Amino acid sequence: MSPYVIVVDADVRDLRTADHLLLALAAELALPEGVFGCTHLVRGQRPRVVLSFTGTSAEAVERLTAKGYEVTAGTPDEVGRAVLYPGVSELTGTVTVGQLLSGSAIDLVTVLGAPGEPPPDQRIMTRDHVRPEWRAGELVLTAMPAADGLLVPFEVPDPTPCCADH
Structure with a gap:
């Protein structure tokens, strides 16, 4: 697993939409085998679902940012829900x-x-x-x-x- 983890905030409000977006972005970025793609619930004044990916690159960050997504390094929490994972x-x-x-x-x-x-x-x-x-x-x-x-x-x-x- 790559140590480079990113969080993508696409202002998604529900898990089903987040799942579809996560899988679409992983395919579009051609992420390698063995990566993890997770959803994370964000509470507070702006509740939403954010995505995290392992195995990404600076190029992936640039591409996602160019599409208008808010992208940050790291993970939002330690309790993500895995959608994409080995096996x-x-x-x-x-x-x-x-x-x-x-x-x-x-x-x-x-x-x-x-x-x-x-x-x-x-x-x-x-x-x-x-x-x-x-x-x-x-x-x-x-x-x-x-x-x-x-x-x-x-x-x-x-x-x-x-x-x-x-």
């Missing part, structure tokens, strides 16, 4: 906890309401949307029980917006 492209369909841990940058899987870690042969239906979070320097995926003894990531791919039926 994410392999986390499709149903995989075991062991496959998830050995084939990606995720360090730990926890299950809501359950003590300890799930066994390596426990199956996780990824829904092609696996968003672990940084906690105390580890990338942790929170999962929850689902039908047929499966686990699913806690974060759903297409959440229903609050008050969608109003």
